[in-house]
Amino acid sequence: MQKKSGNDNKIKKTINILTGKLDIKVQLNESKTAKELFEILPISSNVNRWGDEIYFSIPLKADIENGIEEVDIGTVAFWPPGSALCIFFGKTPASHGDKPQAASPVTIIGNIINIEIIKELKEIRNGEKIYCK
Numbered sequence: 001m002q003k004k005s006g007n008d009n010k011i012k013k014t015i016n017i018l019t020g021k022l023d024i025k026v027q028l029n030e031s032k033t034a035k036e037l038f039e040i041l042p043i044s045s046n047v048n049r050w051g052d053e054i055y056f057s058i059p060l061k062a063d064i065e066n067g068i069e070e071v072d073i074g075t076v077a078f079w080p081p082g083s084a085l086c087i088f089f090g091k092t093p094a095s096h097g098d099k100p101q102a103a104s105p106v107t108i109i110g111n112i113i114n115i116e117i118i119k120e121l122k123e124i125r126n127g128e129k130i131y132c133k
Helices: 032-040 115-123
Strands: 002-004 011-019 022-028 043-046 053-057 068-070 075-079 084-088 101-112 129-132
Touching (some): 011 032, 022 115, 032 101, 043 053, 084 101, 101 115
Antiparallel strands (some): 002 011, 011 022, 011 129, 022 101, 043 129, 053 084, 068 101, 075 101
């Protein structure tokens, strides 16, 4: 899905990540990795949980871009060592404070748009089927 942003005439890319009854809307940023992800959609995988992070393997190989470990709630990132897409919605086992922390540096590729869905992400379980389109 694509949509035009307000007044800058740039095309903003959005994707939907679906699992169970949830439809997570994500606005992608302009990173190379986000663009590469958009090109391989649709994809499906199985969820893994790590604290208040879900991650799942995707068929993408990409180098780290501006790698960061501590992220904001609602961040969507690519984790190169696991070729995985990560959705951060709270503390992880690596967190030192209230912010999510990845196991190792990730490339931020976007943010959840429908932020009100965050609390419902805690209901997602290991092994659930997940789709990106």
